[in-house]
Amino acid sequence: MLELKGLKKLFDGISVLNGVNISFQQGTKIGLSGGNGTGKSTLLNIATGFLTPEEGAIILNGDNITHFEAWKLSRLGVKRTFQKVRFNEALILKEQLYTNNEIIKKNRDMLEGAGIIDYLYSFPNEVPLPILRKIEIIRALLDRPKYLFLDEPSAGMAATDLHNFGEFLKEYIDADICLVVVEHRLELMKKIDANICELRDGKFVSGNIIV
Amino acid sequence: MSLYLVTILTNMTLISFIAISAYLILIVGEVSFGQQAFFGIGAYVTATSTALLGLDLVIALFFAFIVSASFALVLSFLTVRLSGLYFAVASLCFAELLRLSLYKVEYTVETNSGTIGPNGPEGFQNIRWIFENNISPENFLIIALSSLLALILFLIFMESSKLFKNARLVGKDQIVAQSIGIKPFVYRVSFITLAGGVAGFGGGLFALFNTYIEPSMFGIMLGVHGLAYSIIGGLGYPLGPLLGVFIDIGLLESVRFLSEYRMILFGGLVAAILIIFPEGIISPRLVSRIKRNLVKKTNA
């Protein structure tokens, strides 16, 4: 279980998170919603080790890991994707899965099912955005994460893409993974049956968990 | 082969070591203005090992590699928090400090062939290894060139390794690197160290070839040339730095009527190449394209 306790974060003196408590249990799906600028992404960045909170603790299976760096969290199984897809424009996508041929062969079904197998030898700028998003997720999945955080995966996707993307998430994310989707489009969260928590003014709005 | 040609080729080979060491640091995303110092340390260590201690070539160069790599390791730890401009300037400071300390290193021995040993600003004279072992300039070129070739082959082989791929990712985007569990620190430290060692090895060969070294030879201009070679050559493939060396020394210096204006031409050329190819001539993207086409051909 990954727990965030009493997180506070300031940016330029302005409070973004103001005492947030939440716990992520493996095997659950959680949607973090909230308007732009309510601290959703900051929460994700803290949970994955890319930012350190001013106050509060991050606890993984009982161990305090608040000051662990991101790479360490990633090795402990806490992985993420990015709001703006991050790829090296000079490398073909196969190289950017950062894995070996064996694992690619083993997961051929997933790559084919997700419709990305034809794009493996393309450069990122030759590939539509929904595919890039899937590849970012697959990059994380190939490393068997326990917690997977998606940062606004719907950004830039049309309604039909979103449908397809939801199916992809349902199909290929194992049941024992804790999937956390940071989003403000509720449709995707409903599609994957996520528990939705809403952030407002740096805190979770109490009692609004829609199941 | 004329002596002139042999000398030019040897010089090209020796400076290639600096270019490659700059290349290795560029791979992990940093710019070093200090590789010349590691070259210098390597030269002093080799001179000491052969002339004062009478050690074998292989052992002397091994020492040169180890000692300069250790200094580079120190640099990488000192600059752990720095990157970009800050790392570049810090590496320059570190290098100049090392070089200036050489002015203070004095330990000389009188022998029948003259004074040997580091002698402050006078430098280290009478490094007689090539004479003692009867190595002709051609043979020395073969030694230097084959070491360089071995290094290049090693790097080409390593290019497809996980180690190098991860290092390139660290250099390109530390955030993605961290998100897939790569610890950037490890790659930075090991590449900066390796680069120091490579420069030191080249410096060792330089000391033997030149038979005389002094601290002023290892000034910043040497390092900057190495850096410029690998940047204009491109970071896509280990042959990039060699291309840079060839463009400068092979084309500009050896064409005699140009050599007087070489620095004017070379400076402008580097600036122009950077405008046209900001990532160098053999850029990572070019290499990926070529690789992809090769894969397509073999599949077809």
Place this chain on the structure above:
Amino acid sequence: MEEKKILEVEGLETSYDMIKALKGVSISAITGKLTCILGPNGAGKSTLLFTLAGILNPDRGKVIFEGEDITNQQTSNLVEKGLALVPENRLIFPHLTVQENLLAGAYARLAKEREIVEQDISEMYARFPVLKERSSQLGGTMSGGEQQMLAVARALMSKPKLLLMDEPSVGLAPLIVGEIFSIIKQLNEEGISIVLVEQNASKALEIGDYFYLLDQGKQIFGGSREAILKENIIKKAYLGESAG
């Protein structure tokens, strides 16, 4: 009824960050009216504004401002012609004071019309009293709502005929959003033509005259408020799914 178009965009295609973000957008804005461009995150709304403001160059297509082709013109020229952009996330100058931020907004006239600029600043202070209170405070230390007002005031300092606004409601509390929108409405009533890009469609529907709906870099609807309320399309594509 014949209405004058202050801005016409034809078949605009723009790439941004490796991705083709606009795939043929044609819209127009009528003088003195408030035109809203709606759409989900990543639909290409901001790219459209950036292209209009001359920050990005389109691959294809035309932008016509007051009858003049301004495609590929530099931002500085466009500002002088009367086009001003209030960027998303405010993007005020954090290390400049409020007063200096306003002066920077009058960049093009700073040298020539010193006194008029001073006058305009007092005018802005009258319009936004909160800015007057903070005039010597650094921009970065103000709250989000105050920064948004500063961003609007700064854009007004260039005396624009057409104001482009990129998601003014982002990251603001609902109460403040209401205040900002009433300011926008008021500006429009005073005669400034406005193109407003919003995600918060319900808010935009309260004040807009004309609406365009973008999705995936293409425009899927364009028409008056009556038309958009009648059509179910906006709900289907977007409205019902917004949490905001």
Place this chain on the structure above:
Amino acid sequence: MEYIQISIDGILYGSSYSLIALGFSLVFGVMRRINLAYGSSLLLGIAAALWVENKLNFSIIFFIPTVLIFCSLSNLYVERVCFAPHNTKAGVVVSMISSFAIWMQLDEISAQLLPDRTHSFPSLEVSTFEFGELFFRGDQILNIFIAFIISAILFLAVYKTKYGIILRAVSNSADTAKLMGCNTNLVNSLTFIVAGVIGGIAAFLVLSTESQVTPLFGFWCTLKGLVAMMIGGLGSLVGAFWGGLLLGLLEAHLSYQFGPVFREITTFSILLIVLIIRPGGLMGVNIYKDLKSRDERI
């Protein structure tokens, strides 16, 4: 008394560092980039002015403006070749390398214009005076005075005038400034020209105290200016002024204690220590933090 005299000499000598550092700081403050060719562009300006003076043989009244013109021109050249083409985020390092390449080029052109190793330089002929047991070199007093005046003028211009607002707006965020209709390209070029003028004054004063110019002057300028600026604080005009004086003071004492090689060793040790302990410099921490946080935003 001896220590006081050394301190005075050090601080007075440091004023030349301050002068050079101001130009560096101006460019860094606006563009967030380091111009390594700065010293060489000043050397070229000086060399070209001397060359013209040699041909036409005019008086010092005309010589000074000639220096300033050539210094601004060579700076503008550097900006056009090394900085204007690389104005993206990825271009920070590329422009630095490019300026390094141009450094070599400008040094070589200067060497072609002034073939002799040392070339005499018009001196201002200001006398030395005594104050009790202490000696003061008049020309150095002039240097520190002018350094102070220039940093005060620059400070006022940047913080109190409308042009300064534009400059700081570009420095704050060039992209946003563009939105305001600001021609950032022009601002950058003007910044380089102003840096050239300041550098020209600095170079003239420093060289006239030395009464000679050597081919190493470019390297010396870049090095000392960079170190003084980085000690004082990147992009801070006040920091550059004090950084130069501090560097001069420390160098004077350490080289007196341990010998002349220590002048250089001091320069690099101080810079390395400052970089390791306080990378933003003594007075410029905010800027460094700002840069870091901007880079780190995901």
